[in-house]
Amino acid sequence: MEAEKKMHFNGDYYHSIDANNRVIMPAKIKDALNGQGFTIYHKPNEKCLRLYLTSEWNDMVLKIAYVDDGVDRTDLQWHFSINSKNCELDAQGRFVIPPKFIEAAGLKKEIVTIGIGPRAEIWDKEAFEEKLSAESDKIVDIVLPF
Numbered sequence: 022m023e024a025e026k027k028m029h030f031n032g033d034y035y036h037s038i039d040a041n042n043r044v045i046m047p048a049k050i051k052d053a054l055n056g057q058g059f060t061i062y063h064k065p066n067e068k069c070l071r072l073y074l075t076s077e078w079n080d081m082v083l084k085i086a087y088v089d090d091g092v093d094r095t096d097l098q099w100h101f102s103i104n105s106k107n108c109e110l111d112a113q114g115r116f117v118i119p120p121k122f123i124e125a126a127g128l129k130k131e132i133v134t135i136g137i138g139p140r141a142e143i144w145d146k147e148a149f150e151e152k153l154s155a156e157s158d159k160i161v162d163i164v165l166p167f
């Protein structure tokens with residue numbers, strides 16, 4: 022039996038949001054999507070948007086039906102529904118980010134898409150560079166403690 026092939030995103034790609042809230046998907050991320058749809062999600066209090074293959078997103082949302090009884094499943098379903106949007110690329114390789122997501126993630130004109138294994142993230146360029154600067158020293162110390 023062949024192991025299931027999982028999508029893997031990596032790299033960082035600088036680009037911009039146009040006046041109609043459209044974003045050109047970076048070529049490497051587009052290639053990794055392999056023609057599949059994707060879902061963008063804004064986790065409250067995060068300064069980025071997360072991007073998942075729609076099939077992966079649907080698998081995650083389906084798991085909500087099996088969470089512990091102490092959690093209100095309806096509240097979880099409601100949360101994930103209003104904080105996500107299924108997307109597809111147009112003929113020019115662009116997609117639209119809804120204004121509420123742009124505002125929630127603090128995105129301005131210049132953005133960065135980064136691949137993080139099974140997902141990608143979309144950051145405002147300035148916020149990304151601040152986080153990158155703050156995190157770089159910590160990561161190096163964790164990975165290379167000598």
